[in-house]
Amino acid sequence: MENDYKVYWKKNVRLLIILLSIWFTVSFILGIVFSKELDEITFFGFKLGFWISQQGAIIVYIAIIAVYVKQMQKLDRAFNISDEAEEVNDH
Secondary structure: OOHHHHHHHHHHHHHHHHHHHHHHHHHHHHHHOHHHHHHHOOOOOOHHHHHHHHHHHHHHHHHHHHHHHHHHHHHHHHOOOOOHHHHHHHH
């Protein structure tokens, strides 16, 4: 059973590292470091660097949250972990 928890947390941390890497890339690398280079490209009439900083990053953040929720639900089912069962036992 302890081994299952280690595998569960290892997969959870791996997912977090992947999603936080995407967040860092969009926020810092594209939104700040390469913003001027990306501004040479237009996207929907806006400079791409500006668009990523103002709109694209928000879309990516929402997608990251959705992916995290979906993947954690899948992982919880695979390891038979449920928040609902804990709530029932608390009452």
